[in-house]
Amino acid sequence: xxxxxxxxxxxxxxxxxxxxxxxxxxxxxxxxxxxxxxxxxxxxxxxxxxxxxxxxxxxxxxxxxxxxxxxxxxxxxxxxxxxxxxxxxxxxxxxxxxxxxxxxxxxxxxxxxxxxxxxxxxxxxxxxxxxxxxxxxxxxxxxxxxxxxxxxxxxxxxxxxxxxxxxxxxxxxxxxxxxxxxxxxxxxxxxxxxxxxxxxxxxxxxxxxxxxxxxxxxxxxxxxxxxxxxxxxxxxxxxxxxxxxxxxxxxxxxxxxxxxxxxxxxxxxxx
Amino acid sequence: xxxxxxxxxxxxxxxxxxxxxxxxxxxxxxxxxxxxxxxxxxxxxxxxxxxxxxxxxxxxxxxxxxxxxxxxxxxxxxxxxxxxxxxxxxxxxxxxxxxxxxxxxxxxxxxxxxxxxxxxxxxxxxxxxxxxxxxxxxxxxxxxxxxxxxxxxxxxxxxxxxxxxxxxxxxxxxxxxxxxxxxxxxxxxxxxxxxxxxxxxxxxxxxxxxxxxxxxxxxxxxxxxxxxxxxxxxxxxxxxxxxxxxxxxxxxxxxxxxxxxxxxxxxxxxxxxxxxxxxxxxxxxxxxxxxxxxxxxxxxxxxxxxxxxxxxxxxxxxxxxxxxxxxxxxxxxxxxxxxxxxxxxxxxxxxxxxxxxxxxxxxxxxxxxxxxxxxxxxxxxxxxxxxxxxxxxxxxxxxxxxxxxxxxxxxxxxxxxxxxxxxxxxxxxxxxxxxxxxxxxxxxxxxxxxxxxxxxxxxxxxxxxxxxxxxxxxxxxxxxxxxxxxxxxxxxxxxxxx
Numbered sequence: 001x002x003x004x005x006x007x008x009x010x011x012x013x014x015x016x017x018x019x020x021x022x023x024x025x026x027x028x029x030x031x032x033x034x035x036x037x038x039x040x041x042x043x044x045x046x047x048x049x050x051x052x053x054x055x056x057x058x059x060x061x062x063x064x065x066x067x068x069x070x071x072x073x074x075x076x077x078x079x080x081x082x083x084x085x086x087x088x089x090x091x092x093x094x095x096x097x098x099x100x101x102x103x104x105x106x107x108x109x110x111x112x113x114x115x116x117x118x119x120x121x122x123x124x125x126x127x128x129x130x131x132x133x134x135x136x137x138x139x140x141x142x143x144x145x146x147x148x149x150x151x152x153x154x155x156x157x158x159x160x161x162x163x164x165x166x167x168x169x170x171x172x173x174x175x176x177x178x179x180x181x182x183x184x185x186x187x188x189x190x191x192x193x194x195x196x197x198x199x200x201x202x203x204x205x206x207x208x209x210x211x212x213x214x215x216x217x218x219x220x221x222x223x224x225x226x227x228x229x230x231x232x233x234x235x236x237x238x239x240x241x242x243x244x245x246x247x248x249x250x251x252x253x254x255x256x257x258x259x260x261x262x263x264x265x266x267x268x269x270x271x
Numbered sequence: 272x273x274x275x276x277x278x279x280x281x282x283x284x285x286x287x288x289x290x291x292x293x294x295x296x297x298x299x300x301x302x303x304x305x306x307x308x309x310x311x312x313x314x315x316x317x318x319x320x321x322x323x324x325x326x327x328x329x330x331x332x333x334x335x336x337x338x339x340x341x342x343x344x345x346x347x348x349x350x351x352x353x354x355x356x357x358x359x360x361x362x363x364x365x366x367x368x369x370x371x372x373x374x375x376x377x378x379x380x381x382x383x384x385x386x387x388x389x390x391x392x393x394x395x396x397x398x399x400x401x402x403x404x405x406x407x408x409x410x411x412x413x414x415x416x417x418x419x420x421x422x423x424x425x426x427x428x429x430x431x432x433x434x435x436x437x438x439x440x441x442x443x444x445x446x447x448x449x450x451x452x453x454x455x456x457x458x459x460x461x462x463x464x465x466x467x468x469x470x471x472x473x474x475x476x477x478x479x480x481x482x483x484x485x486x487x488x489x490x491x492x493x494x495x496x497x498x499x500x501x502x503x504x505x506x507x508x509x510x511x512x513x514x515x516x517x518x519x520x521x522x523x524x525x526x527x528x529x530x531x532x533x534x535x536x537x538x539x540x541x542x543x544x545x546x547x548x549x550x551x552x553x554x555x556x557x558x559x560x561x562x563x564x565x566x567x568x569x570x571x572x573x574x575x576x577x578x579x580x581x582x583x584x585x586x587x588x589x590x591x592x593x594x595x596x597x598x599x600x601x602x603x604x605x606x607x608x609x610x611x612x613x614x615x616x617x618x619x620x621x622x623x624x625x626x627x628x629x630x631x632x633x634x635x636x637x638x639x640x641x642x643x644x645x646x647x648x649x650x651x652x653x654x655x656x657x658x659x660x661x662x663x664x665x666x667x668x669x670x671x672x673x674x675x676x677x678x679x680x681x682x683x684x685x686x687x688x689x690x691x692x693x694x695x696x697x698x699x700x701x702x703x704x705x706x707x708x709x710x711x712x713x714x715x716x717x718x719x720x721x722x723x724x725x726x727x728x729x730x731x732x733x734x735x736x737x738x739x740x741x742x743x744x745x746x747x748x749x750x751x752x753x754x755x756x757x758x759x760x761x762x763x764x765x766x767x768x769x
Contacts (some may be wrong), residue, residue, distance in 0.1 A: 022422075058507045076509075091501045095361065096557045105497055109508045114490050143554040157504075228500045 008072030011036050011165045011196040012057065017066030019049070019056045025064065026052050029218045034213070037194045041201045041211035041227075045240050046157050048218040051087065052199040056169045058084055070165060080109065083163030089169050093143050099153045100125050100138040101216050106160030128156035131189075133182050148179030156188060166190065166197040173202060184210060207231055276702075288682050322581040338580050341466045344474045345572035345591060348530050351481035352539070353568025354488045356524045357561050360547040361499040362519065366426065367411065368543045370433040371520070372527045372536040374410025378402035378460050380447050380530075389451075394457060396472060403461070403528050410436050411520055427665075460633025464535030464588030466576055473532055480525045487522055488561065488659035495519060496557060532586035545595040546571065552606025567602075571595035618673065623676065630673045631682065631701035632708060633662040633691060639705075649702070653692040710745040 006013040010033055027049040034040055042050045048248050055061045057068045059075055070078040083106075084114050098236040103125035104117050108259040111121060131133045132152040137145060145153065151171055158166060187210065190197055198215075201207060207214060207227065216222040223230045223238070322330075333339040359368055382402025385395035410432050415430040444458055488495070498515045506512045523543065530539045550563035555734045572695055574593030582590075604612050623754045637654045660670060673693065682697030693701055 035333055039394075055503075060503055060506060079507070079509045084504060084506070086501065086503055090503060092363075095500050096551065096555050096560050097496065097500065101557075102500070102717075105501070108493060108510070113494070130450075134348060143555075156747070 006069045006072050009036060010034070012071070012198065013049055013051075013069040014057065015067045017053075017056060017067075017068065018064040019052050019061060021052075021061075026219060027056065030066070030221055032059060032215065033198060034198065035194055037191060038196055038213040039191050040196070040198045040213040040215060041122060041207050042179060042198060043201055043204065043207055043239070044217035044222075044223055048239075049214045050217055051249045052167055053170050053217065054084075054198065054200060058082070058167060074162045080161075081164040083158035083161045083166040085158045085166065085168040085171055086155060088147065088151050088173065091171075093145070093150060095142060097142060098139050099129065099134070099142055099149075102142060102153050103156045103160055105127055106157040109161070110250070124160050125156070128159040130188060131159060132156050146176070148175040150177055151175050152182060155183065159186070164195055166195065168197060168199045170200050170202060172199075172206075204236070226258070274479065284728070302710075318356065320565070327581060331514055334464070335507055337467075338577075340471065340474050341469055341587065342576045344469055344477045345466065345533050345576040345587065346569045347481045347572070347593070348477050348533055349528070349542065349568030349570070349572030350565045351477075351484040352526045352530065352559055353550070353564035353566070355484050356543035356545075356568070357547040357550065357564045358488070358495050358499060358519055359523055359558075360551075362516075364543045365540070367520065368523055369528065369540040370410050370429040370436075371524060372531070372539045373405045373433045374413075375403035375528060376437055376461065377443050378404070378456060379438060381670075383405070383447055384443070384450070385459060387398060387614035393454075399461075400469070400476075400528050400531070403531060406436065406440075407524055407527065408520075409476045411524075412622060426763055432558075443736065454717050460535070462535050462537060463586060464531070464533055466533055466579065466587035469532055473529070475531045477533075480529045484522050484526060487518070490563075491515070491518065492558075495615075525753075527612075529569030533572075534591055538588045538592050541595060542568065542571070543591040544758060545599050549595070549599040549602040551753050552602040552608060552610050554608050567595070567598050570748030571598060577663045598674065624716070626673045627682070628678070628704050628708075629663060629665075629678060630670075630677055631693070631697065632705050633659060633700035634691065634697075635705045638693075638701075651693055651695075651698045653690045656689050658689055677684045704707040709743075720723055 012032070012034040014030050014032040017024070017027060018025055018026040026047075030053065042053065043049055046085055052061065056063050057070075057075065068075055071081055075082065100122060101117075104121050104126070107121040107211075108126055111117070117134070126135060126138055129138055130151075132155055134152045134156070136148055137149060137153075142150065142153065155171060159167070173179055175183070187199070191245055199211070201211070206233055213225065214227050215224040216230065216235055218239050223235045330342075332339055333342055356368075359365060375559050377754045379399050379402055382399050383393045383435065385402075386395055386398050391398075413432045413436075414428045415427075417423050417431065418425055423431075437678060447458065455467065494510060494515055496510055497508075497510060498519075502512050505515075526543070527536070530542060534542050546567035547560070547564040549567050550560045553563055556558050571591050571594045575594040576587045578587050578594070579587035600608065604610055607613065633650075634654055637658060638652055641650050641652055642649050656670075660667060665673075674683060674686055676688060679695065681694055682700060683691060683693035685692040
């Protein structure tokens with residue numbers, strides 16, 4: 001089978017991607033071309049395979065079939081172009097390092113084998129923390145950070161990599177309002193620099209507000225494209241299926257989303 | 272910066288010093304064969320023999336060649352296992368070390384049989400250790416295989432491999448002992464350890480492994496840290512997580528194998544994990560944790576083998592583990608970073624502070640409600656206990672306890688069971704607390720989307736961790752808004768009584 005070719009201007013192209021856990025496919029025949037310089041929201045119900053999609057792109061889990069191309073090349077050759085923000089719960093925050101140490105991990109790849117972190121890397125890390133408004137927490141032990149602060153530290157770590165394409169797994173999950181604003185600001189900064197961000201997102205109310213592109217996912221790509229075209233009630237129904245209560249809620253939230261400043265928050269997820 | 276670079280270096284130098292001392296002096300002490308024999312006897316003899324002061328001195332100053340060999344070996348081994356044990360602990364692979372050490376036993380027995388069959392010396396140490404390494408690594412591979420190919424979880428796989436491999440080992444040793452013509456005596460030392468059987472060769476081996484572990488931990492510090500903290504991220508960054516794991520486990524294996532004779536394969540896991548776990552109570556900094564863990568390991572090894580040399584009934588391995596466990600217990604209680612005592616005291620302090628603030632604010636608000644509408648100042652008048660009792664959901668005895676503490680702290684001037692009056696400093700403090708509280712409440716109302724009805728409870732929790740710096744910021748914020756500073760009126764109606 002020939003690997004399909006994509007021009008090096010496409011940040012992420014996925015062809016016929018299928019991923020299975022224990023013989024059970026969780027993602028089927030995903031075909032996606034993400035245009036450059038967009039903020040892309042990946043939206044879908046629980047268990048739709050949103051995180052799985054990101055992890056498969058980053059080769060953290062094996063693909064059953066399919067190809068992932070990043071700027072025209074396989075991921076292995078393009079690691080330096082890709083930044084990754086894992087789910088906050090994926091690590092043990094009770095680890096004896098400071099916020100600055102964690103952010104400095106983003107410089108390790110460029111630093112290379114055996115060389116210790118020096119002043120230069122620390123300055124880069126400090127700068128990244130500053131961009132997220134948490135420079136004052138640089139020396140704080142990570143278990144003493146609040147959820148939102150931990151999320152900002154993770155974002156700073158990805159930022160320090162100075163990548164072109166960012167994968168973010170639920171950065172808005174369980175964060176305070178201030179952090180949510182900081183992340184949105186950061187996303188727009190990245191977009192202005194021509195960078196592309198793929199963000200797994202849970203809160204339907206804010207999708208239209210935050211993202212200019214959406215991928216509606218439920219084990220397959222239901223629809224993908226510019227938010228104003230794709231993020232419609234019919235498409236959401238196709239994505240969320242017969243879960244009526246949820247659909248009702250989604251409708252509610254869509255209405256809220258239309259009125260500026262009336263964002264009701266998400267009581268289940270925010271603190 | 273300099274500090275950070277020096278710490279691992281000093282560990283290395285320490286080992287180097289030990290090595291030099293021990294290598295340089297074996298000849299020096301050969302003119303004391305009598306005491307040498309006595310202590311060698313002491314190490315193997317099981318009779319009751321309490322040591323005298325001179326004997327303690329001799330062991331403490333390492334005057335005897337054998338004692339020196341054993342004490343220095345276990346000290347160096349402790350340093351190395353403390354260092355690599357830290358990474359093992361942080362990688363959450365503690366039990367892997369246990370599976371590994373138990374899996375060493377079949378290798379020892381099998382190698383003994385093989386070497387004997389080939390006509391060589393069955394107890395040739397490097398051969399035995401090679402056998403131990405092979406089956407030890409085999410055990411680890413087996414655990415990984417079981418975990419990756421089936422749905423059996425890590426802990427079950429380790430428990431399985433650990434017991435099965437140990438069982439095979441015991442069976443092989445039994446077979447070896449039944450073999451005609453081969454003297455297998457001494458092989459069982461690998462199970463519980465027997466420091467008295469240690470020779471110069473062991474010391475050399477332990478020093479070499481310790482040096483390798485120290486150098487590797489220093490060189491791969493950044494890589495090991497990354498893999499321990501976030502292996503997924505490490506792998507997206509192109510770091511070979513599996514190879515780094517193998518490197519880490521190889522270091523654990525080498526420490527385990529050379530430590531078999533000293534503490535035995537059952538107890539070596541304690542030597543790997545206990546120092547690291549103890550060190551964690553003292554610091555939140557990984558470099559310091561590594562250094563501390565190495566030091567705790569060294570102290571355990573040194574004290575443990577010294578005590579064992581003095582009290583012949585106590586085998587070194589067991590004493591070392593007990594010493595390490597004692598240090599762990601001390602660290603758990605007194606640890607400066609997360610020790611139980613410290614946390615208890617901190618919580619007690621916080622509770623007292625919360626209680627004091629509740630009391631003073633309740634009294635102040637009552638006084639305030641008595642204020643004459645035409646007077647601008649609030650005067651410090653006496654308050655009745657019954658009214659105070661209705662202010663909050665506290666019982667009489669709880670309130671009386673708070674009043675007792677406040678009286679002791681000189682915040683309450685007069686209390687007769689019915690009436691209560693604040694002292695001058697108490698009144699000032701009450702005004703300050705009430706003011707902070709209201710500043711914070713207003714800040715919350717202005718800045719966060721919290722309903723005004725919920726602010727009181729929220730503020731109660733946050734205010735008590737509010738520092739002076741934050742209060743200053745709030746003041747500035749409120750001055751900007753042109754609001755009263757002294758004691759701003761409460762933003763919600765105060766419920767007086769029930």
